[in-house]
Amino acid sequence: MDSKNSHLRIPLRLVIYGILAMILIAVGTAVYIHYHAYLSPGPLSAVNHTGEELGGFTSHAMFEQECSFCHAPVHCITDNRCQECHMDIAQQRAEAMGLHSLLPGTEQCQSCHVEHQGREAVISRVVFKNINHEGISGFSLAQHETRFDGTPMVCEDCHTEGRFAADEVNCVDCHTAAGEEMIAEHRVEHGENCRGCHDGQDSIVDFDHDAVYVLAQGHENVGCADCHAEQVFAGTPQTCESCHEEPDVHAGQFGQDCARCHTAVAWAPAQLTQHQFMLNHGDGETLACTSCHVTSYAEVTCEECHTTADMIAAHPAEKSPDFTLGQPCASCHSTGQPEDTMPLAHAQ
16 A cells, blocks of 8 residues: 555545435435425415416426426426426526516526415416516516505516517506596607606606706605696696695795795795895885785785875876776886886886
8 A cells, every 4th residue: 555645545434424425315305205295385386377288287286296396306496397397488598588588596486486385376476576677677666566456466467468578568558447548648648658758666767857847955855746646747837836835834924925935945944035126115214024015925015105196196097008006016116116117107
């Protein structure tokens, strides 16, 4: 014996132990498979979602006694064993086409299709939370987890023909059933390329909302439905009072010309920033607010200083043909200054 290499040789007894261990594992696996009826975690599904026969079977329940159809020693469920029947899936993966070519980890069939859940289980219904649909397609399922009747959605609700290309998704059928008149009008106005505008998160794809109405500061996190009730977008009012009622703290005194005192940052602090009419009107002294706002700050009263006789005398018909008593003075006298837009009689 070469003493130089003797320390590298594996003792015979270890080799024997290794062989015995492998035999025990194989026997144990065989026993497990044979007596699966006592160890099975639950019945297999008897549902056939396609109505077709695959590998001579119409459901998994038909080979429930043959665990080895799906399970392999050590590796347990393997994609190769599943694909011996589901050859269409094997084709999708091999040719990089269809759903199973897009999804990651499709070699782990059980991650989406969970068996042993009972005879009525529909294992073709994929659990959406296991799929990053937005990462794969750019379309979020945040608003498409349930149907309009509240039941869970399945892939086939949108991919009605079993095809998963973006241009083959059927949006119209489902949404028409929920609102036929609205969808019919929507298709006429915007066409049928739904994903050209919609991203699944109630926002418009590549739409610059700021070009129409700036969503900044206090409006930054406002939901679409808060302003666009019943999905009406065209003609949406853009004034504060169209969404915000006059608060109780105003006590009916300030009206709803909100932008005079408030900004989009927040309601508080409030500060009068827009007052076009000059406060030194008349004798040059700063007027008290109540001089013109006698009843409330939302109304202007000129008659406290300018009597009816004075105004009639200052607006002769030949020089002020459009003047009528009772019309808002600010429609002509917006700032109250001599250089203001005014009837000719005032300029003399």
